Amino acid sequence: MYTEKVMDHFEHPRNVGEIENASGVGTVGNAKCGDIMRIYLDIDENQIIRDVKFKTFGCGAAVATSSMATELVKGKSVQEAMEVTNKAVMEALDGLPPVKVHCSLLAEEAIHAALWDYAEKNGIKIEGLEKPKSDIHEGEEEEEEEY
Amino acid sequence: MYTEKVMDHFEHPRNVGEIENASGVGTVGNAKCGDIMRIYLDIDENQIIRDVKFKTFGCGAAVATSSMATELVKGKSVQEAMEVTNKAVMEALDGLPPVKVHCSLLAEEAIHAALWDYAEKNGIKIEGLEKPKSDIHEGEEEEEEEY
Amino acid sequence: MEKRIYLDNAATTKTAPEVVEAMLPYFTEHYGNPSSIYGFAAANKEVITGCREKIAGILGAKTEEIYFTAGGSESDNWALVAAAEAYAAKGKHIITSRIEHHAILHTCEYLEKRGYEVTYLDVDEAGFIDLEQLRAAIREDTILISIMFANNEIGTIQPVEQIGQIAHEHGVLFHTDGVQAFGQVPICVDEMHIDMLSASGHKFNGPKGIGFLYIRKGVKIRSFIHGGAQERKRRAGTENVPGIVGIGAAAERAARTMEERTAREREVRDYMISRIEKEIPYCRLNGDRTMRLPNNVNFSFRFVEGESLLIRLDRKGICASSGSACTSGSLDPSHVLLAIGLPHEIAHGSLRMTLSEETTKEDADYVVDALKEIIQIQREMSPLYED
């Protein structure tokens, strides 16, 4: 059911771990499935993401998207990181099964939450960034039966 | 589904045919399945059934029970013939499938009808014999579902 | 082996050896539950999708519009009951015909008990419904028209495309029982405006106990068997993987061989019909001469009772039926033959012979010769026959 890329990132996840005294930390949970993701960002004075780590309690897709998302934001500016949407992550993974699309939203949201934390701490405004909700995907997935 | 005896009487029916100027003729029809049976009796002055013939438009069981019934009444007195019930015919055939029990009633009824015809013609009363109905089995079989 | 000429292919067919071959690995090797996550079993999910694809391709449908069931009866029940429930807010009127299979008729009776109203269209002496009567029967509250594609007893093929057109002009759903038609005549769900179509594997050399229901995307029918999330949540129950593989293989085979196979059947069929009509008096061909299933021969013989005829044919190694095999537990004469206007006693003396690709002209000759002899014997025994 998962692509090779997904399986690769699931089995060999990049950037697992924590960053002490991180510039920003974001933790988000998926109300739908109960999974939890935490992202740590280390951002330098030029607003470049120097390092990133994650911890995830979640399904295969959650682990793989966490891993891929950290890869995609690493070395980017915070503004560029805003472009790492769940779509971008999914594309980089050669796609996800429909029922797993929401897991990639978790990754996007975790990055946003970490960026928000960073912005708050530093009194910065990042364009397009909104305050993260805690329950991000309630009632968002369509019932298959209702097409 | 049929016993060997039934198959034997079906494939080699005894007493098929007609009797000209028969002492009694009975024709009955089964409202349920549309089958028709006619029995010819040749009865002597001592009320002994000297000869019997039948014609049947009906299922395998109808043919076999006609054949067996004629065998059973042949040589009997009219009073004895009254004891050739459908049960007796079925037993002689080693049984019939439940759904075919009504066919054996047809044979019994045909004999009774022929005896009635004989009795009428000769102004005789045969004990236990009633005027034949034309539609003998309407609504008599139980629905399987209702046990 | 004893001689056997099997002429009851409308009742069921032999599962093709290549179909059995295709099924076998799914019993003891790839036996996993397709809903499982591990690769060994999850692969079966794709196998199933492949079968869906094959069938969809044959019907000009989308893959996800094919739903597997346990057979034609379930498909028919599902289509009717679940559509009736789903569209109850719009209305409670259903239109069908008098010559449907019992899987449709008895389901209609069930729905009548639940407050639905059913109009049963008449058919003419060849078994066709009247399109004008259909048009006139449609009301504001009509939610479903269910007319069979081809009749299982007399083989008559309805003008499905026109029926579908009328249904859609009036915004009414159109279901067709295609159990006898699938694999025998070309079907295109779009051109024919079919919203739902039932089929059954064992009628086209697939296994028994598996069928499908085509449901056009957008048709809102709920599930009939509730439970797990199989078949897009519309039909619960662990997938019958070997059965699905079997029906997929059989459908592909039926489509691939259709042209040649049915041409051969048609030839033997017409040869048989013409010999019977020439050589056996007091007979009547039931059904239409041309708009007829390629393998269907159905005659009524006066002064002859069906069951006796079948037993005598069986003794000669010929397997045939009198009316629908499904109804042989009952004593009522076939409702189809009564609907086309046969009197009771003539309906009673009818014989259905449904050929397969294996039926030869020699078989046909043997059968007609046997028939002549048997019918003579039976007529001589009949109190109705005075010849």
Next chain:
Amino acid sequence: MEKRIYLDNAATTKTAPEVVEAMLPYFTEHYGNPSSIYGFAAANKEVITGCREKIAGILGAKTEEIYFTAGGSESDNWALVAAAEAYAAKGKHIITSRIEHHAILHTCEYLEKRGYEVTYLDVDEAGFIDLEQLRAAIREDTILISIMFANNEIGTIQPVEQIGQIAHEHGVLFHTDGVQAFGQVPICVDEMHIDMLSASGHKFNGPKGIGFLYIRKGVKIRSFIHGGAQERKRRAGTENVPGIVGIGAAAERAARTMEERTAREREVRDYMISRIEKEIPYCRLNGDRTMRLPNNVNFSFRFVEGESLLIRLDRKGICASSGSACTSGSLDPSHVLLAIGLPHEIAHGSLRMTLSEETTKEDADYVVDALKEIIQIQREMSPLYED
């Protein structure tokens, strides 16, 4: 071949080779429709009766009380929907439990939409219903109690005999979903006061797509699939002869081997449970320790998510499940685990391993070793785990 340890026998089992062997002739040789009159096909009617007899014998039932269906889900749907309709005049209240299979729960939801009222009994932390709560739930208008014999996720075996007794004391019908129990634990419908029992062939080394419903004589439930006169007019559709032969052979096999087979399974099961409890921290055995299906092992591991766990196990050749395979299309945590009181995130990290007679102690060792390693990896990656 790659290593494969199949521990998902509650999802489905391998069809036993001897069962396939028994089925084979009915595809291409004895393929006739059992409703037909000619000997070649009519013989299949007796074959079917023979299978019915075997199953009836195992349950202490009468031959004619066994009705073949397309599987456990259909049996469950039939029992509930048709009994609800048949007894509607008496009342519209049904009692079931929170831990039933979805084939029961979703059918209850369907009936609720149709005006029936359903009471869902709670279960304790081991998964047992409370007999006093059951007694208290019975009302004047209660028509049916449906409680599963054994749970498919946690393996808990209910006190079926007492439930049946309570039902019968109150003149209420008792249905039990025996899909997981049949072939694993002895069942006697009379002693246990069971009026209806569902089972599914593929759960006891029979084929998929075939099951049965036991219906006690005298219970007035109508048919669920309407049509032909098959199964004493209660379940329409051309009989799935190979499937019926298969389920008959599998039932016989299951009964014959039960004692020895389940003794072996129990031993490996308990060995596995004790090693896991000793060697993996933060784990919890779900279900009861003794009133438990002989082949069921179900654990929750804190800080571990189920799908990830399954994929990693799969990579090591181990086939297992997390919650019911049927619900894996959904993202909701198992309703059974929530019902026994597990918090959301712990329900999420549960693992079901269901053994077969082929599972050895060596397999168990391999699996536990793999589990230890994988759980360690997952915990290290979890934001919840602080060790």
